[in-house]
Amino acid sequence: MIAQNFEYETPATLDEALDLMEGGAKALAGGMSLIPLMKLRLAAPEKVVDLRRVPGLNSIRTADGRLHIGAMVTHYELESTPLVRTGCPLLAMAAATIGDVQVRNLGTIGGSIAHADPAADYPAALQALEAVIRIAGKGGERRMSAAEFFVDTFTTALEPGELVVETSVPLEAAGTGVSYQKCTQPASGFALVGVAARVIKEGGRVSLARVGVTGLAGSSYRAGNVETLLVGTAGGEEDVKKAAAVVAEGKEANSDIHASADYRAHLARVYTARALRAALGMAG
Amino acid sequence: MASTVTKTETLFGKRMKRKEDPRLITGTATYVDDIQMPGMHHAVILRSPYAAARIRSIDTKRALELPGVAAVFTGADVKDVGPVPCGASLPGLRVPHHHVLAQDRTYFVGHPVAVVVAADRYIARDAVDRIEVDWEPLDAVADPEKALEAGAPAVHPQWPDNKAFDYHQEHGEVDKVFAEADVVVKQRITSQRLIPCAMETRGVVAEWRSGEKALTIYTSTQIPHLMRSLVAGMLGIPENKLRAVAPEVGGGFGSKLNVYAEEALMGFVAMKIGKPVKWIESRRENMLATTHGRGHVDYYEIAAKKDGTIVGIKLKLIQDVGSYHQLLTPAIPTLSVLMMPGVYRCQNIRADIVGVFTNCVPTDAYRGAGRPEAMHGIERMVDILAAEMKMDPAELRLKNFIQPEEFPYATATGLTYDSGDYDKPLKKALEIAGYAKLREEQRAARSAGRLMGIGLSTYGEICAIGPSPATPAGGWESATVRIEPSGKVTVHTGCSPHGQGEETTFAQIAADELGVDIEDVIVLHGDTAIVQYGIGTFGSRGTAIGGTAMYFAIQELKAKIKRFGAMMLGCDEVRFEDGRCVCGKTGKSVTIQEIAAASYRAMKLPPNTEPGMVATYFWEPPNFTFPFGAHIVVTEVDKETGDIAVKRYVAVDDCGKIINPLIVAGQIHGGVAQGLGQALYEEAVYDDSGQLMTGEFMDYCVPKSTMVPWIEDSNTETPTPVNPLGIKGVGEAGTIGCSPAVVNSVVDALSPLGVRHIDMPMTPEKIWKLVRGGAA
Numbered sequence A: 001m002i003a004q005n006f007e008y009e010t011p012a013t014l015d016e017a018l019d020l021m022e023g024g025a026k027a028l029a030g031g032m033s034l035i036p037l038m039k040l041r042l043a044a045p046e047k048v049v050d051l052r053r054v055p056g057l058n059s060i061r062t063a064d065g066r067l068h069i070g071a072m073v074t075h076y077e078l079e080s081t082p083l084v085r086t087g088c089p090l091l092a093m094a095a096a097t098i099g100d101v102q103v104r105n106l107g108t109i110g111g112s113i114a115h116a117d118p119a120a121d122y123p124a125a126l127q128a129l130e131a132v133i134r135i136a137g138k139g140g141e142r143r144m145s146a147a148e149f150f151v152d153t154f155t156t157a158l159e160p161g162e163l164v165v166e167t168s169v170p171l172e173a174a175g176t177g178v179s180y181q182k183c184t185q186p187a188s189g190f191a192l193v194g195v196a197a198r199v200i201k202e203g204g205r206v207s208l209a210r211v212g213v214t215g216l217a218g219s220s221y222r223a224g225n226v227e228t229l230l231v232g233t234a235g236g237e238e239d240v241k242k243a244a245a246v247v248a249e250g251k252e253a254n255s256d257i258h259a260s261a262d263y264r265a266h267l268a269r270v271y272t273a274r275a276l277r278a279a280l281g282m283a284g
Numbered sequence B: 001m002a003s004t005v006t007k008t009e010t011l012f013g014k015r016m017k018r019k020e021d022p023r024l025i026t027g028t029a030t031y032v033d034d035i036q037m038p039g040m041h042h043a044v045i046l047r048s049p050y051a052a053a054r055i056r057s058i059d060t061k062r063a064l065e066l067p068g069v070a071a072v073f074t075g076a077d078v079k080d081v082g083p084v085p086c087g088a089s090l091p092g093l094r095v096p097h098h099h100v101l102a103q104d105r106t107y108f109v110g111h112p113v114a115v116v117v118a119a120d121r122y123i124a125r126d127a128v129d130r131i132e133v134d135w136e137p138l139d140a141v142a143d144p145e146k147a148l149e150a151g152a153p154a155v156h157p158q159w160p161d162n163k164a165f166d167y168h169q170e171h172g173e174v175d176k177v178f179a180e181a182d183v184v185v186k187q188r189i190t191s192q193r194l195i196p197c198a199m200e201t202r203g204v205v206a207e208w209r210s211g212e213k214a215l216t217i218y219t220s221t222q223i224p225h226l227m228r229s230l231v232a233g234m235l236g237i238p239e240n241k242l243r244a245v246a247p248e249v250g251g252g253f254g255s256k257l258n259v260y261a262e263e264a265l266m267g268f269v270a271m272k273i274g275k276p277v278k279w280i281e282s283r284r285e286n287m288l289a290t291t292h293g294r295g296h297v298d299y300y301e302i303a304a305k306k307d308g309t310i311v312g313i314k315l316k317l318i319q320d321v322g323s324y325h326q327l328l329t330p331a332i333p334t335l336s337v338l339m340m341p342g343v344y345r346c347q348n349i350r351a352d353i354v355g356v357f358t359n360c361v362p363t364d365a366y367r368g369a370g371r372p373e374a375m376h377g378i379e380r381m382v383d384i385l386a387a388e389m390k391m392d393p394a395e396l397r398l399k400n401f402i403q404p405e406e407f408p409y410a411t412a413t414g415l416t417y418d419s420g421d422y423d424k425p426l427k428k429a430l431e432i433a434g435y436a437k438l439r440e441e442q443r444a445a446r447s448a449g450r451l452m453g454i455g456l457s458t459y460g461e462i463c464a465i466g467p468s469p470a471t472p473a474g475g476w477e478s479a480t481v482r483i484e485p486s487g488k489v490t491v492h493t494g495c496s497p498h499g500q501g502e503e504t505t506f507a508q509i510a511a512d513e514l515g516v517d518i519e520d521v522i523v524l525h526g527d528t529a530i531v532q533y534g535i536g537t538f539g540s541r542g543t544a545i546g547g548t549a550m551y552f553a554i555q556e557l558k559a560k561i562k563r564f565g566a567m568m569l570g571c572d573e574v575r576f577e578d579g580r581c582v583c584g585k586t587g588k589s590v591t592i593q594e595i596a597a598a599s600y601r602a603m604k605l606p607p608n609t610e611p612g613m614v615a616t617y618f619w620e621p622p623n624f625t626f627p628f629g630a631h632i633v634v635t636e637v638d639k640e641t642g643d644i645a646v647k648r649y650v651a652v653d654d655c656g657k658i659i660n661p662l663i664v665a666g667q668i669h670g671g672v673a674q675g676l677g678q679a680l681y682e683e684a685v686y687d688d689s690g691q692l693m694t695g696e697f698m699d700y701c702v703p704k705s706t707m708v709p710w711i712e713d714s715n716t717e718t719p720t721p722v723n724p725l726g727i728k729g730v731g732e733a734g735t736i737g738c739s740p741a742v743v744n745s746v747v748d749a750l751s752p753l754g755v756r757h758i759d760m761p762m763t764p765e766k767i768w769k770l771v772r773g774g775a776a
């Protein structure tokens, strides 16, 4: 990497990190998004604050019926930790589809969501999981939902100087069916479209449906219209098709050399149906 | 006498791991970027951000002010350096003067404009951003067909029609056979622009010794000797004052079969600043400014009789040249014409090439260089003909193959195919694939509404390039074989391997011929100070020509060994076997090691014999060689998404005699991976303004190992009479056989929907549109 000169800091506490973040510094987590940008000089931070030594950011723990995941937990840890695989399989599934082994060994969930790439995988899962993101700043902590956090392409609700500290997701109740289905852009490994689905059935009817979508539009989103159509149905093939058909409605689909807007919208419908089918199958 | 020799096993034909691999896979090999020198400076190049622009002025003052910057050079400084050479010649070829740095105008994004030299690479890179260029962007054209339209922006103002050359070749009675044919099929077929993407980007270290007035250039090249001859000319220094070294080279695929502006430029810089200088190409620069491959738009017509006999082929070939001619740019499409009839007996051909300038980086050789394009064309056309005639594509091929007894076979394009038995690999591939059963499965799949395809290609290609009259710089190769006083064997080959495994295959041949342990043989190459003049490694020539040169050098040594043996044994009837000379009368023997020692000690010499044990041989091949093979690919298309799954890949390749089956399989696997890349994923995409949209691996998809299917590879062996080893070459075969088989398979899958052709890369979106919209 032939980046521009920058200062490199390795704070040992969160407070120190927040102090160092003042005045336009960039946090460094796994470096899998930041370093390519610096290499191409599309990002040229004067100061880089490496979060690796900040204690507590790489823990995975349960509390209050939720799974709490530190910002520095890597994709590989999420993919492979038994607690995540059983407690929140959707997140493990999404993590397992990210890039390649090297990227998963270094990249972190905190870095991924702070970066807010419109084609990143976690956002779909976090939308469907109604995740809560804990943010620390000089003025204290705040929490917000994934729906509030992801604002637009490469844009989150983080204020300058703030850091993602933790993400929490519900520990899935027995009988919840989940699935993450992704159409991969073959060069980068990112999602052309990725759809996360969670469903619960009670008495033969869908009682809860959550659908998160990434890749299609400028930002990830929860497809409330799909959820509404599915809830109350028996979750049969026709129900799935009808619900999936509306996933792209009202969204301006991305278009680039890898996929036109039409094709992306089509993929969103296909992958929504696939995710719903798989989740319903798992929910039994 | 005592013996130290144990070798009796024949290594030719043996599956052996490559001798060069341990250093390559443990990170202990020395590439250009591993070279460090005292006082070494670093260069970074400012490149044009525009595909076409006038440079009104350049101000380097702020760059020079940065501490650590030693010098900045611009076009004005290098205007007397000779032009980047084009080695190919065609009648009427238009060759733009290709300065090593742009003068008053740039012609493609990535065009070198200035070079900064500084104490380290970071400073040099920072300084590049401080150079102020006053640009006047101009209209550009990136698409070769658009460049031919009236009113298109002129890439080179002096040639407003954007034509770089026209080339015509014809044989037989083309108009007559087309007029009389029962069937004529036509198709436009593209072979898109590809980025070679060698794992190691280019890099140069130049060192000037002012006392000796001698320059050394270390460069990641496939052709150190030719680079030396040409760069010496560009810089105006005597050839014997320039040493070229190709250290470990991390892949080339043709993109390093070239002489680049940067090689001469670094020599120029080193001489100016009096310090060694290193330039390492970034991946982005590699994609922007190292030659691309392919770039064809082909208009094919083929004519046949009712029974399927192919009687005529017409081709209009539009070659995207790019902005300049690099070393072989205009020659590449002429190779496509040479191979246009493929493996079929067709004596009536007409080809017209138009080379077109575009505001893109030049195209040049890329794995297969002209032959993949030709095979893609003819193998697609044969399938289109089979579909038109409702014939089985395998049957149609078998019907048109040149037969074994017809070799040597004179083609309509002026080649003489050496040997061939085209039925053999096809029949073997059909058997391995279980062709009849596959067709049954396909019928069942189709009635279940699934899109399953079976595609095949039967390719032929040109290897061992080539006889000198057919190449721009001589087509021979050289070898020096030296048996050291200890009996160890040192081979100097003039070709310059960079991943092909010749340190192993050459050692196998030498060990067999001399009866020594393979561990006692080393193969050196790539340094003009230690290796006699040579040509290089490209066109699947290294072993077939360079290995043969070594073979003949060894034969000379064997004669000398026998003379020494006869003298030492006092016997006039000696034979040389398993590393020793044996007296036919007494059975007494002396080993090659003893003979080598005696030859240098020279207490006594045989009559008319020099001391020492060294022989050099320059071998001029009498012909090319022509390998062939058959690939069968089974695919299934996902109707919903357009995704293509490659279910089976069967490859039967005939590269003549096989020295090392493991290396042959490795070359095929790598070649197939690159063919799949072209068929399914890769394309250098320029937008209308000439910006490269695929300038990073995030956007340019080279298939990853997980995307390459299991390859069921095997061989047939039809020796060539062209060289005594019977070997043909295998470096490019996998790529050449692959892309048409994959496309034929997917077209076959979609044929129930009326689809008859798909251009590459066959992206899922393209397929989805065909599934939705029907015929293409």
Ligand SMILES: Cc1cc2nc3c(=O)[nH]c(=O)nc-3n(C[C@H](O)[C@H](O)[C@H](O)COP(=O)(O)OP(=O)(O)OC[C@H]3O[C@@H](n4cnc5c(N)ncnc54)[C@H](O)[C@@H]3O)c2cc1C
Residues within 6 Å of the ligand: A026, A027, A028, A029, A030, A031, A032, A033, A034, A035, A036, A051, A071, A097, A098, A099, A100, A103, A106, A107, A108, A109, A110, A111, A112, A113, A114, A115, A117, A119, A120, A121, A122, A158, A162, A163, A164, A165, A188, A189, A190, A191
């Ligand atoms: C080849 C390749 C393939 C990839 N494929 C995929 C894929 O398929 N799917 C996918 O989702 N992603 C993919 N990625 C991106 C990868 O997941 C990254 O790891 C991720 O986007 C960023 O995480 P990181 O830890 O590497 O963050 P970094 O690169 O270190 O940081 C990214 C950004 O987030 C900021 N940041 C980091 N941590 C915090 C924090 N705690 N609080 C606030 N800001 C912070 C940084 O300042 C920076 O702006 C790929 C990346 C590569 C290189």
